[in-house]
Amino acid sequence: MKAPEFSVAKEGLPFILFAGFAALICAVLQYRYAALAGLAVTAFVTYFFRDPERTLPEDSGAMVSPADGKVIRMEELHDDRFLHQDVLRISIFMNVFNVHVNRIPLAGTVRRIVFEPGRFYAADQDKAALHNEYCAVIVETAAGQQYAAVQIAGLIARRIVCRAELGDQVITGQRYGLIRFGSRVDLYLPKGSETLVQVGETVKAGETVLARVKEK
Structure with missing residues (x-):
C-alpha cells in the first residue's frame, strides 16, 4: 500500500x-x-495548512464530518435560513491545531451557496451561528434529502475559502474549502437523522461518521 x-x-x-x-x-x-x-x-x-489524506468509510450512505475538531453542540431546531424546516444541527469547533481543510459530508448536487458577511465573535459562542460571517453550501443527495454545511468565521479566522460552485456534483469526502486560523463548521441535517457521535467527541473530516440521513 x-x-x-x-x-x-x-x-x-x-x-x-x-x-x-x-x-x-x-x-x-x-x-x-x-x-x-x-x-x-x-x-x-x-x-x-497541512492537508492529509483521509480514508473514507465503506458505508456510501454515511454522513462524514466536514471538519476536524470537537463536537461542541448537537441540537434540534427550526432552520429558516438554509433548509427551511426542522433540522438537527451539529456544530464542530476547530482550534488552531486542527486540520482546517473542509470536506463534503455526503455526495450529491450543490443546489445553493449562501455567503453572508457578518461579525467575528468567538466561534464557540452561541451567537456566532447567528451573527458571524458564514458561507453555507446546500447539497441535495441522491436520496432526495438536502443538508447544509456552514463554514463560520471566528474571532481570529477572518477568511472563509469555499471552492464549491452551484450545480457541482460533489462526492463524499471531497475537499471543498477551508477557514484560515481556527473557526467552526455547522452541519444542518433533516430532523430524524440518526446521530452516531456525542457532544465532546473529537472528529476527523472525511473519516468520522456523524450521522445517517433517512431517505425522503
Missing part, C-alpha cells in the same frame, strides 16, 4: 513563503534570534 503523502493546502502557500522569506532575510543579516523565530513561524504555518 502506498503511504499517504504530506501535502499543504494551496491557500497556505503565500503565508508559508512569506514567513520563510522573512526568516531567510533575518539569517542573511545575522539576526540569529529573529531568524529562529521566523523558522518557528514557518514551521507552524506549514503545519496549520
Whole structure:
C-alpha cells in the first residue's frame, strides 16, 4: 500500500513563503534570534495548512464530518435560513491545531451557496451561528434529502475559502474549502437523522461518521 503523502493546502502557500522569506532575510543579516523565530513561524504555518489524506468509510450512505475538531453542540431546531424546516444541527469547533481543510459530508448536487458577511465573535459562542460571517453550501443527495454545511468565521479566522460552485456534483469526502486560523463548521441535517457521535467527541473530516440521513 502506498503511504499517504504530506501535502499543504494551496491557500497556505503565500503565508508559508512569506514567513520563510522573512526568516531567510533575518539569517542573511545575522539576526540569529529573529531568524529562529521566523523558522518557528514557518514551521507552524506549514503545519496549520497541512492537508492529509483521509480514508473514507465503506458505508456510501454515511454522513462524514466536514471538519476536524470537537463536537461542541448537537441540537434540534427550526432552520429558516438554509433548509427551511426542522433540522438537527451539529456544530464542530476547530482550534488552531486542527486540520482546517473542509470536506463534503455526503455526495450529491450543490443546489445553493449562501455567503453572508457578518461579525467575528468567538466561534464557540452561541451567537456566532447567528451573527458571524458564514458561507453555507446546500447539497441535495441522491436520496432526495438536502443538508447544509456552514463554514463560520471566528474571532481570529477572518477568511472563509469555499471552492464549491452551484450545480457541482460533489462526492463524499471531497475537499471543498477551508477557514484560515481556527473557526467552526455547522452541519444542518433533516430532523430524524440518526446521530452516531456525542457532544465532546473529537472528529476527523472525511473519516468520522456523524450521522445517517433517512431517505425522503
